[in-house]
Amino acid sequence: MSEPLLQAVNLQCERDDRMLFRDLSFSILPGTLTRVEGPNGSGKTTLLRILAGLNDAWSGDLLWSGQPRSHQREEFVRNMLYIGHRPGIKPLLTPMENLRALMAGRKVVSDNLLGQALTGTGLAGFEDVPCRRLSAGQQRRVALARLLIADEPLWILDEVFTAIDIDGVAALETLLVQRARDGGAIVVTTHHDLQLPSMQRITLGAGDDF
């Protein structure tokens, strides 16, 4: 098919004297959904943070479109969207202000489009309520609203379904499938039973089989 976006070669990560994974190699191709699986504490979040470039405590090689990622950091972060455990929502700001702040460093988006994204995630009517007064699920929806206006070809989403209700999960699944069909690459971790066509799985052990 096409060139891999991100390629991991012999990744190895040790944390607190415990080998999380070793000799881990995989490719993230455009148009694919990759699910990182494993029990609690197996290093899923750590792997995602390594892929996103937030964690530097690893060895091996990470290639971004065929070249070492460390040589093209700016290219990489511009083309990668990461939503972590902590969704990056300021409790004191409103959903609108939060979304505007999150997009501010990436691309110029009109308030109209931001409003549409919030409506699209079911936050219509909550645009001007401080986020600390919203529920956990609604706060996550603010962060997920970014996905509706994102250009980045690679999405890295940690525990993306957490605190989202059934309808929201269905909508999000549809969005992810559609995105992969459009050629975007997505890496997720989730405990939610995600059943999507043509999904790549990366399974991490409990750490003690080494």
Place this chain on the structure above:
Amino acid sequence: MTSDTRAGWRPVTESVGSVRAMKALFLRDLKTAFRQRQDLLNPLLFFIMVVTLFPLGVSPEVSFLQQAGSGILWVAALLSVLLSLDHLFRHDYDDGTLEQLVLQPQPLFLLVLAKVAAHWVLTGLPLVLLAPILGIMVHLDGNSIGVLCLTLLIGTPVLSLIGAIGAALTLGLRSAGVLLSLLIIPLYIPVLIFGTGTVAAAGEGAPVSGYVALMGAFLVLAVTLAPFASAAALRISLSNA
């Protein structure tokens, strides 16, 4: 595959300029701070309280206050900046906005500079503006008050910039307060010495331009070097999270 089915994989080749991103971050920090005014008032109240308690606790003699006044104000300002430092990155770290900041395409040191600028506007600048009133209270003469404000105007940004390095380094720690002080106070001492030295020289009628130039040099050094160190420290702290 036709071109429109591949819409999701179109590399993003341009993003928002650094200045624009810095401005957005600066304004966001001001906005969040003004929604939590208590955090803003704390360092200011501390500053006022320390300066007012000195005459009560030590001596209300005019001669003593004239001599010690500039030192009292400087120490109080230094400590209240120190008090506010822990908030600089802590909230962003807790809610995950710091991760998003590090992953922005703009150079991190510029974004850090924008954050420190917001911190100074919210803590350092109010101290400078309050200093004349407190200066009158400790019987400093007009000339000394002017020089004191000038040194605080140059000195408090240095305190914020140096403090940002410590705040970034101690981010991952649960109780960072003590370690932060231990790390940062030795670096604050030169600023304190020259800050009070300038006012003392002014009080004796000696020329202060040399002192002020030296403090200006501190500021230039801090502006050019501290953001790089803070940015590196932030990456380390996040990497260990």
